[in-house]
Amino acid sequence: MYAFLSIIENAMKDSKVDRAVGLCKKIVGSFSHSWKRSxxxxxxxxxxxxxxxxLKTECSTRWGSRQAMVQRILEQLPAISHVLSPDRKARHxxxxxxxxxxxxxxxxxxTPLVDFTDALSGEQYVSISSVKPVLHLFETSVLAVGNDDTEFTKSLKSKILGYLQEKYSDSKTQDxxxxxxxxxxxxKMSYIREEVKPTVRARLMDEMTGLNPAKQCAPSSAPEPPKKARKTLGSFFKAAKDREESDPAVTHEQAALLELESYLLTRLIDSEDDPLTWWREHAGIYPRLSVLARKYLGIPATSxxxxxxxxxGGNIVTCQRSSLKPQHVDRLVFLAKNL
Known part of the structure; x- marks a missing residue:
């Protein structure tokens, strides 16, 4: 998956942008290297x-630093002009x-993209399922052209949108x-085109019919049954049901279809809820779909x-600590990320 961060940075490659950003860096450098100007x-x-x-400067490895630098320059522009105007060497x-x-x-x-990208690439886990909804928000609201936008602002927004659409236009990525x-x-299917929905349903059905929900959902360490288990009345009904499900192949396909249709007809959960928690709670109701959910929702949105x-890990394994054993590095990284 392409990270939104690098995509947006690449989309803004322009001679005017490069000149303006370069000028900002020079301004920040002139004040940071002179205590008198500071x-x-x-x-x-x-x-x-x-x-x-x-003043702030841009850091190539930190997303949002360019916007923060530009915003601070615009905020302090009167003061910057007031200091640099009398100086002939720095007036330019x-x-x-x-x-x-x-x-x-x-x-x-x-500015509107900072919050989106921070949420999408933040420390809290975000699944790949959020990519299409975010792209839709970019097209309809965040990067939508406004009446007050200048021509250059419209050009920047269109470049970013065009770059995003190009990066995610691959058929395999779209699937x-x-x-x-x-x-x-x-x-669910709120952000999928109508002509694509039958194809998505067919792909889900193909993957669901190839699964055995009884094996997939069975716990890995199931307790051993007692040596002399007394049969109950419910065990006879369960055995009859297992025979009915295992006999005809059509029954398995019908069960998968009913499961898919039932899932699609349920109401959407709140956008703030965790989809992985929801699937954990409903795995028994949708045994086949829950297996597919673990497969697809386990993919992160960005790297x-x-x-x-x-x-x-690079901050831990330095030149002075190059003899650390791998298991110790793993433990130190774990502690650094979880304490």
């Missing part, structure tokens, strides 16, 4: 009654109106997203959590 910036903030905030760093227009477009485009979204009780785990 002092003058603080005095200008007091004089102009601006928030006493320090003051953004021109064209640069300000580009920075405002970047800020207005990226995977359709199956995962359908098996999510928060969405960000695993990348954070690698970063944690």
């Amino acid at each position: 002092r003058d910036l603080a005095e200008a903030q007091k004089e102009l009654k601006l928030p006493m905030h320090k 760093l003051i953004p021109m109106w064209q640069d300000v227009e580009v920075l405002e477009a970047i800020n207005s485009t990226l 995977l997203l359709d199956m995962a979204t359908t098996l999510d009780p928060r969405f 960000s959590p695993s990348e954070r785990l690698f970063s944690t």
Whole structure:
């Protein structure tokens, strides 16, 4: 799966954006490397009654840092101009109106995406089933062109949407997203096109008929039955039911179809509920579908959590601790992520 973070960054590759972002980095560098300018910036903030905030810079490995840098530059632009205007050597760093227009477009485009991407790639687990609903929200609201948007803002939004659509246009990726979204009780087929729904139903039926729910749902460590178990009246009914289900092959297909139709007819759960918890509670009602849910909903939406785990491991296994044994590294990483 492609991470939303890298997709959005690649979609914003533009000469105007590169120039404006590069100018912001130079401004931040000029103030961070000069204590006099930092002092003058603080005095200008007091004089102009601006928030006493320090400038931020972009970090290539941290999502949202570009938007944070641009937003802080726009916030402190009067104070920055006040400090740099008397300095002939640094006067060229003051953004021109064209640069300000580009920075405002970047800020207005990226600000709504920050919360979405933070939620999608956060520490809390997010399944792949959320990808299609998020793409739908991007197209209909978050990245929808507004009446007050400038031409450059419209261009940025259209580039990001076009890039997203291109990245997820592969047929295999679409099939995977359709199956995962359908098996999510928060969405089901709400975000699947009408002409694709019969195909998704057929794929679900094919996978369900190939499963044996009795074996799939049986506990791995079942307690041993007593040596002399006394038969009850219910055991006779259960044995008769097992014979009826195991005899004709059509019965198994009918049971799978009824299970699928029953699941699709139930109401959607709240969007804040955990779909994995819901399937754990309803595994007995939908034994075949619950197996497929474990298969598809176990795929994370982005690779960000695993990348954070690698970063944690890199912080632990340093040059001074290169002799750590693998099992000790595993334990230290576990403690670092769970304490």
